[in-house]
Amino acid sequence: MTDAAAPGVLASIDLSDNDAFADRVPYEWFDALRRDDSVHWQPERDGRGFWAVTSHADVVAVSKDWATFSSQTGASALEDLAPDALAARRSMIDTDPPLHTDLRGLVSAPFAVRPVRDYEGLVRSLTRQVLAGALAQDRFDFVERVAAAVPIKVLCRLLGVPEHDEGLLIDLGDQMIANTDPDLASVLLDGGESEQYRLLPFRTPAALEMFDYSRRLSEARRRQPQPDLVTALVQGTIGGRPLPRREIDAMFLLLVVAGNETTRQAIALGVQALIEHPDQIAILRSADDRGWRIAVEELLRWTTPLHHFRRTATRDVTLGQSKIAAGDKVVVWYTSANRDENVFHDPYRLDLRRSPNPHTTFGRGGPHRCLGEHLARLELRVLLQELLPVLPRLEPDGEPARIRSNFTNGLKRLPVRIS
Ligand code: HEM
DSSP, X not given: OOGGGSHHHHHHXXXXXXXXXTSSOOHHHHHHHHHHOSEEEEOOSSSSOEEEEOSHHHHHHHHHOTTTEESTTOSSOSSXXXXXXXXXXXXXXXXXXXXXXXXXXXXXXXXXXXXXXXXXXXXXHHHHHHHHHHHTSSEEEHIIIIITHHHHHHHHHHHTOOGGGHHHHHHHHHHHHXXXXXXXXXXXXXXXXXXXXXXXXXXXXXXXXXXXXHHHHHHHHHHSOOSSHHHHHHHOEETTEEOOHHHHHHXXXXXXXXXXXXXXXXXXXXXXXXXXXTHHHHHHHTOOHHHHHHHHHHHHHHHOSBOEEEEEESSOEEETTEEEOTTOEEEEEHHHHTTOTTTSSSTTSOOTTOOSOOOOBTXXXXXXXXXXXXXXXXXXXXXXXXXXTTGGGEEEOSOOEEOOOSSBOOEEEOEEEEO
């Protein structure tokens, strides 16, 4: 047993504590867990505890085996939801096949490799528009002016949301995904007030506003169809029946939150990483198409915008050295898998030439693998290509601020100046 395995050290780890992720990612915890207790029982202050799965191999195994590790009792919430809350809050990400297969089939076409390739022109022109606005100033908050602006603009175009509502959707999305940060959310997940919103996704009234918005837009599309995703949802059927209104709202909310906040963080943390590793910028300067693809994968591994997702065991099963009982919560930690030294040589080195790079940033294998992965890659690459001429002159302009969350790995502010 190494030092880290001393029971006291493992017992002091608390992955359920949002404060532990407020200033930095506690990578040393994940290193200790992978080394000494890779499927670790994590007691929770406000819950019944969960298994923390930390090795790359086990994260992949759990993600693939949906029959044993089900999403049906919630994938994005660590808290255990009562059946009424679960039924009210469920979206595609909280379902298993075959329902999951049907739901995903309704929205997957525009996110496939080929259609996404065709968005490059649109993404580039939206990115240029955003950068022109931001770079007109010498100093600005990179998160607000750039990283938050690009993904929502792209997503609004796909969904059919008019431009003047982008700000509203950013704000509502922030309140949901950062529901553990008092700076961003009016109702905190771990505060008493959230109890009255327990039937809403992320336990926040912002979800209600998002549902209202989705209803207004879907009514408009029912009356006048357009070539967009909301129209696909209102026209979509499962088993020959139209999609219920609740399912449309839940899918709308999922797409806005999943596609917006995550890509923002890949961009913000990715640019922060390049500011901190200027030697890597030279690699981008001389990169051909393949070089760019490789570089983007490494930035995705490095940034890992989502720390974890949750599953629930459907049967007794042994994983690693641990015996998991039916009904136990099982949490896969992408952050840990992406620093697994058995898979990534020198994992704490940012190496934009790293290849192969089987990171788990979008999940890996399994039915829930990120729907928007190709879009996210495109947005990150185009943003970096357009920013490249000024990237070497971008400097920190004060301390960045992180989101207090063990779910989102992200920045709420990244003040920069152009030297
Ligand atoms: C860098 C940006 C992104 C990251 C890090 C990310 C990460 C993830 C992860 C980890 C999952 C769960 C995988 C699993 O359970 O196996 C997921 C699922 C999902 N993502 Fe992304 N994502 C990103 C961008 C996007 C974008 C642009 C969209 C577009 C709308 C999107 C939509 C979704 C959806 C709808 C799901 C649920 C898929 C399902 O349940 O079948 N994501 N994403």
